[in-house]
Amino acid sequence: MRKYAPCLMRRSNLSNLPAELNRFVGRGAEIRELQGLLTRFRLVTVVGVGGVGKSRLVVRAAAAAEKRYCDGVRLAELAPLRDPGLLEQALLDALGLTDHTRRPPREVLAEHLVDRRLLLVLDGFEHLVDDCAGLVRELLRRCPGLTVLAAARCPLRLDGEAVVPLAPLPEADAVRLFTERAAAVLPGFRTEDGGRVEGDDSVRELCRRLDGIPLALELAAGRLPALGVEQMLHRLDDRFRLLTGGTRGALPRHQTLRTAIGWSHELCTPRERLLWARLSVFVGPFDLEAVEYVCGGPELPADEVLDTVAGLVDRSVVLREETPAGVRHRMLDTVRAYGAEWLAELGDEERMRRRHRDWYMGLATWCELEWFSPRQAEVAACADSALPDLRAALELCLEAPEEAHLAQHLAATLWFCWVGCGRLAEGRHWLDRVVALEPGHDEARLRALWVLGYVAVLQGDDTAAVAALYECGEGAARTGNALAAAYTTHRMGCLALLSDDMPRAEELLSQALTAYRELGELNSQVLMGQVELAMAKVFLGEPEAAVALCREVREVCEDRGELWTRAYALYVLAYSAWTRGAYGEARELLGECIAIDHAFHDLVGLVLAVELLALVTAAEGDPAEAAVLQGAAAPMWEAVGLPLFGSGYFSAPRVLCEQRAGEELGAERFRSCVAEGSALPLDAAVARALSGRPLDRVPSPRGARTRARRGGRPG
Incomplete structure (x- = not known):
């Protein structure tokens, strides 16, 4: 049984706090209070009615405190999350971590945070309060450098928690907020400092009647192009009597907010x-x-x-x-x-x-089809943006037993999101749930099984992979589903490849590719099977056959605009070039490979390419830089799961680089260079690999994705 290290891969940016779109008004005393509490408490929770400004306040306070935390400030927005089982994954995403291993996400979080000084901001968890409280309690106990600043409608109720009730804005700040927002939507509307507007008394009265709740004030300001302040006051009088019922025993501020929103609705x-x-x-x-x-x-x-x-x-x-x-x-x-x-x-x-x-x-169907096209980068960005709603769609399918086949179909269709966009852990979460449903529609279930097998293979979970693929193979034989049988054979071949059984991998992958050709199946996964066969051949000492296979893949990818599989083909071509001593060619191929893998946040392909580049760099006569790149790969391996690709054939570049660079540098200098590389965040490590020199800051790969216009999609 393999053992796996936790994900420690993070990006250069130590903060993911959103930029402010308009000026922050008031709350000076509250921010100072939070600053003081954060020096004395490791858990501070701001509570208050919806719309009172909790989220904006904690983000502002976190930004002000950022310099105290050498490992940064990270914001996790939990309001869109509905499945408690994805809470840990949401925090991994907020921390900028990618986990390809099968370790429990909670363990990954704890091991990442255990030696870091970091401020974690949690916003909007009231619907998950029990699960969130358990997770926060465990992380605070295990991670002494962690501080949590939270915002919700209720506290976590944990020992050591400092609770800060957030009141509405005082009148002066409420008037200032209203007039500033009003001036933004209505040219000519002047603030108090700029002169009277419809009578400042009316503005103050409106702010009082809305109890100084920021959301209510902003909604009111947004009405000014249609209504004057006096008109709003008159209508607000009417709407109080109409809309203040709410639930029995509701707090007046809840009723006021409901009135303000309901009035906006009217x-x-x-x-x-x-x-x-x-x-x-x-x-x-x-x-x-x-x-x-x-x-x-x-x-x-x-x-x-x-x-x-x-x-x-x-x-x-x-x-x-x-x-x-x-x-x-x-x-x-x-x-x-x-x-x-x-x-x-x-x-x-x-x-x-x-x-x-x-x-x-x-x-999801459109994205899967367009994944094998020039829109691949756009698909990745689209799936990332749509993920909260894709989760909601999966949850609805899971609610009805008679729609199990829809859940299985959707979870399987999103294979490109789980595998190609670095979300193996989340994919495993959904796939395990959908295949546990009662068997119904064979085709949907078989597809979910081989996708589950694929994800389990890449996680190094051989037992789960074999179980899923064996069931899929049996079902395919029983129902005569030749396509499911081909994918089952393909994934068993992939498992053999990663288990260093190259003859078996060659046999199975060849069988799968023959079946794909007979069925007319051609997509990114089929091309990946061809690349995997090329890997087996190059490891078996058949570089010419491997090069022929990958050149064919490269041509198809260039014709179709496919990038993700192309990167793996480039890796095999670079490996072959290195064996021939064509170091310049290998470096050029690896540079393109690394850029693509980084854009898709595919750490499997990225770490393989960086380690091979380290060996090429050593062969070119720069052992110090080779050792730095070798060190930069170490955190990536921890995210991928080193034993998965870390033994036998896949470890050869690492072992050879260590031997060559270690001998030329000496043990002490080699360790120093490796440590320098290990300290590089992901973006900086990629920049170093691509340019040969360190960069302080490079753009986030997800933000740099292509923003091509999207055409029609199936509904």
Whole structure:
């Protein structure tokens, strides 16, 4: 049984706090209080009603405290998360970690944080409070340098927790916030310092009536293009009596916020109200195409959705933002929850959730097809942006036993997200759940089984891989599913390759490729099978055959615009070039390979390429730089799981580089250079590999992805 190291791979940027889009107003005393508490407590939780400004405050306080934490500040936004089983994965994502191993994510988190001084900001966990409390308790106990700053509607109730209730803004700050936001949406609206506006007494009265709740004030400011302050006061009087019922025993501030949002709702047109309710089924960012499909209908024609969305943006109900996947929209959690209540009142929740599920199943299918195309980088960014809603679609499928086949189909269709975009652990989570469902539709189940086998192979979990692939093979034989049989053979060949059984790998991979040709199957996975066969051949001393296979793959990839598999073909070609002593050719091939792997955050391909580049560098006569690159690969191996690719044939470049560079540098200098490389964050390590010199900062690979315009997608 193999043992695996935890994921310790992180990027250069020590903070992922969002940039402020408008000026922060007030809260000076609260920020100073939080600064003081963070020096005395390791867990500080800001609590308060929705819309009171908890999220903005903790982000501001965390940014002010950032210099105290040598390992940075990381924000985990938990409001979109619905599955408690993904809580640890959400924190891994927030920390910028990638884990390809099969270790429990909680262990990975603890081992990463155990010797670091870091501030972790948790926002919006009230719906997961019990699970979150257990995780935070364990991390704080095991990681003495960790401090947690949290924001939610309720505390975690843990020993040592400092709880800070957040009150609404005092009148002066409330007026300042309102007038600043008003000036932004209504040219000519002047602040108090700039002169009277409709009577400052009216502004102060409005702020008092809204209890100084920032969200309510911002919503009110957003209404100014349509209504004056006096008109808003008059309408607010009417709406208090109409909308303050709420739940029995609700706090007045909850009622006030509900009134403010409900009043904003009443000011919307009927179509805007209907769209607001329907948009509540989206968990994360959404684009216009998704809204047109999910929310359109006889009452809201698709050709009028754009104008209706624009109206909600103008009213500050929907927010517009630029993402690596393009323009997206989203709703604040409080606003979305209000819309969800109206959707339930309309009796349309189930239908909207199913339309949402159907859209994201279609999106997943489109992404899988376009993965084998020039849009591959765009697909990766799209899947990353859509992940919260893809999770929601999976959860809906899992709720109904009769729809098990849909859950299996969706989890399997997302193989490119799990394998190609560095999300093996999450993929394993979903695949384990869907194959545990009662057997039903054979085709969907067989596909989920071989994808599970694929993920388990890459995690080094041989037992689970063999079990899934054996069941898939039996099912394929029973039902006559030749394609499932071919994929089963392929993945068994991949398992043999990673187990250093090259003759068996060559046999199985050859069989799978023959079956693919007979079936007319051609995609990234088929090409990867050809690359894997080339790896087996180069390790068996057949470099010419390996080169021929990879050149063919390279040509197909260039013709189709495929990048991910192309990178692995480049690796094998570089390996062959190194064996021939063509070091310049090998370096050029590896440079392209590393750039692609880094863009897709594929640590498996990346670490193999960096280690081979280290050996090439040593062969070129620069043992010190070779040792630095060797050291830079070490944290990547810990993320991948060193024993998975770390013995036998795959370890040869590392062993040879260590011998060659170690002999030329001497043991002490070699260790020093390796330590220098090991200390490099991921982005800096890649920059060093590509340029030969250290860079302080390079762009995030996900942010650098292509932002090509997307065409039509299946719904």
